[in-house]
Structure formats: structure tokens, C-alpha cells
Amino acid sequence: MARPTPLSGFPEWLPDGRVVEQHVLDTLRRTFELHGFAGIETRAVEPLDQLLRKGETSKEVYVLRRLQEEQAGDVAPPRGDTGAADKQLGLHFDLTVPFARYVLENAGRLAFPFKRYQIQKVWRGERPQDGRFREFVQADIDVVGAGELPYHYEVELPLVMAEALGALRDVGVPEVRILVNNRKVAEGFYRGLGLDDVEGVLRQVDKLDKIGPDAVAELLQAEQGATPEQAKACLELAAISGTDTAVVDRVRALAASYDAVTELLETGLGELAALVEAAARRAPGVVVADLKIARGLDYYTGSVYETVLVGHEQLGSICSGGRYDTLASDGKNTYPGVGLSIGVSRLVSRLLSAGLVAATRGVPTAVLVAVTDEAHRDRSDAVAAALRARGIPADVAPTAAKFGKQIKVADRRGIPFVWFPAQPGEDGATPEALAGEVKDIRSGEQAEADAATWEPPAADRFPRVVPVAAD
């Protein structure tokens, strides 16, 4: 086998990169659990017909076939034959579709409102040339109700994500801003103006960052049949943003000036105000109402969220979500939900490639126990076992090489301490099995120690993730 090369779009980390990713995952999990979210995991596959229910994602699905099935005949299997005994399966491309299915499948055995987190890989069958991730880890939180779901969850969920990402600040993750908007505000405003093709207007407004306001105004007139005044009003709405409830007053005043106040707009503004107000109190400066957010407003029905890393805005949103009035439905019951999803791989990839964070080492090991000679390896094993029994990750040198070489084994891996088991004295007396000397190979300091009691400094016990100082 020749040396293999990476597959574009399928990221993998070296051990020290994995320490960073694992720290991110552990931190997210801990925050989610402190907030009462139950962890679940769903299978990686769903029936293809379920994955394709929203038509536009169809091009991104990986379809599975058993190799045997492929090779079984000379004739290609009928396309789209989902009625076959072995239903056609595809890899999930997000965690929302499988979660909605899990809720329906287990509705009778879950307690609603059901809060769950889910951290798993997802796959998108992108063309390899496009340089996008084709496999990546997502971390989702959602709360889903049976029949109804109180609005306050639309306030809480982005704040949980803000807390989760905020818990990563001290290892070097940049500050985040959560940009929020509300479908009811946009729709209420547009309808108040007399623009009833709400999805069409949103589609144009979504192009603001790319093509600028003049071009968007032209498109609104050309494609949505807006008057110049209506187009102007849409752009004025999109220009409003801020971190306090003054935002809501500005939208209301704008709508009044166009005589476009509607009941739906008022409902939406009430929701947006509650969100901005609670956020300002609980996580000052993190949540920004931004009325130009249009992405997702075509399928979300209330609040919508996007999250940028301050200073890395060009990376796009690393954590998005919103409210669905119908996350799932079995015809009889409807399950509204609200949730957000962090693109963990995208975040970790940026942290590593931009050199923002680093792991103090790529192995868990805090102590490498040296081996004096192979005949006495059991003494070294006993020392390592005593350290591990007290929660100190320890490894034993691979061979009884010269001590200088054994120290290099530790050094190459970033292991901070090397333990030298005690030697028989000059009088030939056997020393205590757990006695020895421990050397901090960074400082060169060496001291007598007993493996039954010695402790490394807390900061050295496990690998840590630390911010890398900017040059």
C-alpha cells in the first residue's frame, strides 16, 4: 500500500488536534447537561424518502448500497425503487431530520417538552471539487413540545449556546455574536406594506451582503413587483440592528411611517423584545437583533439565529437555528420545536488552522515511567498502576533503553514527567516498589517521590487546550 493521501472534505486531526476537538465537545456537552438537555444519538442513516422530503437538499445526500447488492446482477437496480424489501437508505445530512423522526417514533415514551442534545457526524454528498466538508460533526440542542411550546424557549436556547461557546473563551475561542431575527416581524412588515410574496422578498434581502442595497431594490421591483417605496421600506427594515429594545421601537416607528403595522408584526416585535431584553440581562452584548437576517426565515416560523465569531465573520455562521411550528407531525399530533446547531468541525478547523488554540500535548500521559532493565519492567508497571489508581495518566517506557533515550520518548510526546524507579542500594537491599525519583523534563528538576502519594501540578495532570498568543 503506497502512502495514502487525505480525502478532500473529510477532515481528520492529528492527536493534538483531536485533544482540541475533544475539549470543545466535552465543554459543549457539559453546558448542555447543566441545562438539563438529555443526550441522545440516532443512527447515521434514514430512509431516502424521509431525507428527500425537503426537495432542495436532495443533491447533497449520500445513498447507501450493499456492495453485494450492487454486484448481484448485470442490470442496474431500478432507480428510486424504495418499495424494495431493503428500503433505500441515505446518510443523514443534519441532525434535525433524524431527531424529528426519533420524536415521532418514540413519542409515547418521551416526556414533553423534551430537551435533547445530540453530537454526531453528518454527511453531505458534495462534489469533491468544491472544497467543502463532506463529513463533519454537529452539536445540536433542541426542545420540542407536544402540541405547544412556550415562547420562552426561543429566548433560552440561544443563551444556552452563548454560554456553551462562552465556556470556550478561556482556551482561545473568539467572542461570539448571536444575530437574531423573527419571521413574524419580517412577514408582518412585508404584508403590512402590501408585499405578499414573503419568501420572494426574503430571497432578495438575503442577497444584501453580496450585491448591495441598490441591486436588491432593483430585484424587489423587477421580481416581486414592489414599488420603489416598498423596496425602500424593505431596505430600511434590513438596516436596523441593535442589542436593546430600542430596535423594536425603531421597527415599529418605521412600520407606522409606512402605515404598515399589522397584528403579526406586533406579535413578532413582542417576541423579539422579550428575547433582546432577556439576552441583555443574562448575556450582555452577545445577542444582536439584526433585521437583515433572512436565511432560514423561509422554513422557520418564529425566531431565527445565526452566530459569528468576532474577527472571523467571513467564516459565516458557526451556529444557526430557529423555531419550527411543526418540527414533526404524524398527522394527528404536531410537535413544535426550537433549536440551534453548532458546526463543530468548521469551528475546530478554524481554531487549528488560524493557530488560535493549541493542546499542551497530544497524549493523555502525564508521567512516563522509565524501565531500568527488561527483567525489572514489573517494577515500572507497578509504579504506573499506582499513579493511575489515583487518576494520573501514566505510561511505561517502550524499552529499557538508556535513560537519555527514554527521556526523549517523553519529550517527543510532550509528557512533562519521567519517573525513575528506585535501584537496589549499594548494600543490595531492595527499595520500596513505589519509591523513585521524578524529573520534570522541562525544568530538569528531579526529586525523590513515592508513587502512592506523589501528585503532578493540577495543570499538568491532563492535556489542556490553551490560547495561542497572537504575534
Next chain:
Amino acid sequence: MARPTPLSGFPEWLPDGRVVEQHVLDTLRRTFELHGFAGIETRAVEPLDQLLRKGETSKEVYVLRRLQEEQAGDVAPPRGDTGAADKQLGLHFDLTVPFARYVLENAGRLAFPFKRYQIQKVWRGERPQDGRFREFVQADIDVVGAGELPYHYEVELPLVMAEALGALRDVGVPEVRILVNNRKVAEGFYRGLGLDDVEGVLRQVDKLDKIGPDAVAELLQAEQGATPEQAKACLELAAISGTDTAVVDRVRALAASYDAVTELLETGLGELAALVEAAARRAPGVVVADLKIARGLDYYTGSVYETVLVGHEQLGSICSGGRYDTLASDGKNTYPGVGLSIGVSRLVSRLLSAGLVAATRGVPTAVLVAVTDEAHRDRSDAVAAALRARGIPADVAPTAAKFGKQIKVADRRGIPFVWFPAQPGEDGATPEALAGEVKDIRSGEQAEADAATWEPPAADRFPRVVPVAAD
């Protein structure tokens, strides 16, 4: 969408089952890390030609196709056309093939011997009718050397697994037995007897449990051309087992009685003795030399391991592995390795279906903070935030229903404590925001408490996994 039904072979757990699985995974991870194994994760896919290098597994691979690709033409894509721009990909069916590839791909950036653990899902394209798992979680440990790998790792790795599984004893996981054998012993013995079709003999010996010794003896004569005496010797070897080095003496005596002692046999017996001896010292009773173990001896080159749960032997091996002289090779360099793999899904599935273990609750939440009325939800939020800040998982009631109903919300989820924020006094004075009363809903006991200082009993802070008493 009608209520969906489970897909056979793709296990999923309800939240309390996931608590059990997560506990197993956390325990394994902790043990592996204490022993210095670095965690890595590889992508879920490998090029199909790599997955098919060992021909016999080919029937179990899931092949991936982008849906767009499938729908692109009227003509089926050429079978086996791996030279296409988008190389054909399949889901990995174990963690050894991807690990070997990872080692080759990153050889220049890894420190050898390289110890890694890897906990991931794997997929096998089994026919759905067969009732086997088609998606399951494996937890692997391996150590791989560059060019050479000292024998002592063949002793250490099964002991790490014994420790990892042993750490699950107190939650109700049954005792384990690790059955070991050694390719060199088997091959040296058979060749000493004059039987050179070693794989063939192993294949027959592997049928012992199914068809019994007489039938195996017949097959050895019919298919491997053994004499009745040679067949008898093979069966006598397979009958030897034990937990101490007396086993080795018995094999040597048996070989001598047939004049079948070879250098290879002696090497193998030396290795087996070292393993049995160290295991008897470090984990008494866990490792059993069992000379009838034949599975895997066709591709492993030294030690081989199988693991059974005592009392659940019919489940088969839940943790297997062995030594490869060539785990990976790029033509220039060879990387020997030794490792074991735990079938986590199979283990968890058995624990849950046999009712051996249970989670104390399916949510992380230790405290549900009641809401007096929606206008004062922020007081409840503040209590929950204060508890979380001290690492106590807390949730806030979904609605300001009657307290009895809010207690039911906790009860349905197994949340042990309900917190009632303090009410304004009769004099109208506002109480401290974090003051209140906390009720243990199991005992009904209720007491005044301050969210800044109150602690739940340690056993209630997080959900735990506990053994279920046998009837």
C-alpha cells in the same frame, strides 16, 4: 408523516439507555487515557479498494454514491470503476483498516510506538433479514510500532481491556474472561506434527464448539490429510486450558509425546507463559489460556484474544483482537501492531435487554426550579443559573402551572428535587432572589435553601448507572 418504525440492525436507545451507553463510553475512555492512549477519530469512509483488500469482508461493505451522481444519467455507472475522479467510497466496517491507513498517512508526524484509542460507529452491509447489527459502536485500543514492537505490549493490551471492563463491574456489568492463544503455539505444534496446512487445521478446530471433537477429527483426516494420530494430537491440544503457566508445561509435554517440539512452538510458549504469568499477577483469574481458540489465528501472527461475559457466554466474544506483524506497510516501512476491539453496542444492548443495569434517570437534571407565575420566570432562571454555576444540572419548569403539576413534570423525568423560589413576604418585602425551599420529591422532605450554597447529595447530582438486582 406516519409514525416511523425502527430499522432492524440500527440500534437506538431512549434517553435512559443512552445514559447507560454514555457511562460505558466514558468509563472506557477514562481507562484508556489513564494508560496513555491518545484518542483519535478517523473519517467514516475509506476508498472502496482499501476496504476490499481482504476479500472475504467485501460482502459486508456499504458503498456510497452521491444521489446526484445516481440520477445523472440513464446508464448505470461502470461497476468497480475506481479510477473515476470521485473515487468510490465505502463506510468502514471496523476501526483497524482506517487506523492502519491513518498510521501510514501520518507516519512522519506520529511518535512510535503509537498508542491510540478510537471509539466510533462502524457499519456492515448485512442483509436486513439476518437480524444482525448493521451499525454499531466499537471501542478499540491498539499500539503500533515502526519496524518493531516489543512483546510486552501483547501482555499489556488485554490487561487494559480487563481493567476497562472491570471498571464497569460496579454498575452491573458481569465479570469477564479473556481467552488467549498464540498463533506461534498452534502453528509450531501443527508443523511439528507434520501438518503444514496450518490455516486448514485452524479452520477445522474452529468448528469444535459447533460440531464436536469426533466430527472435527474426521474433517482433519478428510480435508487436511491428517492421520488419526495427528488428528488426535490436534484435539488434545485444543482441550488444554488454564490460568497459570502449568498450561504451557502441558502443551510442551504433549508436543514432546508426539515428538512435535519446534523452535516456533517454543517461542510461542515463551510468549504465552509471559502473558499468563503477568495476567495472573495483575488481574488474577481474568486471563485464561485456551488452546482451542482458532478464530483470528489465520491473520494474527502472535497472541490472539477473545472475551466473554461470565454467565453470558452464548453472546460470543464482546472484545477480540491480537497481534499483527504487519498492521500496515507502505512497501518501505512495516508497522506491527497489537490491539483489541470492544463491541460496545452489543454489550450495551445485552445490558439493557437482559435488565442487568439501569440509569437512575434519563435526564441530567438534578433540580427542577418551579415557576410561580410567568411574570417571575426570571427569578426561577436566576436560581437555575446559580445552581449550574456550581455544577448542578438544573432546569426550569416549562410553564407556571399549579405546583402539583410542576412536581409531576419532575417526577415523570426522574428529577429528584423541585425548587420553589421564595415568595414576597406578607409585608410585601422582596426576598433574596436565590432563596427558596427545596423538596426531595421521593421522600417529600422540604427545607429552606439558598441556591448559592445548597448541594444535592453527591449520588443525586448526575444520573448514575446502577446494577439491577436479579429476581
